[in-house]
Amino acid sequence: MGRIKFNWNLEKILGISAMSISFITLVIFIYQTNLMSKQNYLSILPYIQVSTSNNPADNSFALRLLNHGVGPAIIESVTMIYDGKPTDLTDHNNEILPYLISLDPALDSIQNYSIATLNKGIAIPANSAYSFLEVKNSLKDYSLLTSALFRLEEQGLDYEIVYRSIQNERWMVNNTSDGPVKLD
DSSP: OOOOOOOOOHHHHHHHHHHHHHHHHHHHHHHHHHHHHHHHHHHOBOOEEEEEEEEGGGTEEEEEEEEOSBSOEEEEEEEEEETTEEEEGGGGTTOHHHHHHHHOGGGGGOOSEEEOOOOTTOEEOTTEEEEEEEEOSOHHHHHHHHHHHHHHHHTTOEEEEEEEOTTOOEEEEETTOSSOEEOO
């Protein structure tokens, strides 16, 4: 058997070195891309909170969704729970006031209010607020709404809001959670 003899010259050494460096660079590039993807995924975390703004001096009361997180929060569903019975807000045109009126018909007399829908797909940008019920400039309407809400909450009025990030991670907040609870 004959021995295979390698003829190493400068061109072959440089060629093999260039290919080796290219391969190592490719491996490092793939690793860095993977790290960047994981970092991006972890950096998008919407953090929804239901907030009440109550100002008796101005006779104003507001219910808002606040997004204290990073990235938009996209509403998937809003469920109201009263007396143990869940009701999807879509049954009330995705508005909170018609739902509250169904529980306390006296609220139908409120005149100075503004409402917004809580439709599926509404995106709440990071560091912003979305007001979905507000009463102002009327002592009668302010008193009626705040007393009805207080009474309904004592009787077990609850909510559950499911939302997602732009990366389709899903969370849920309700009136008993300390913060968003990750789903899935």
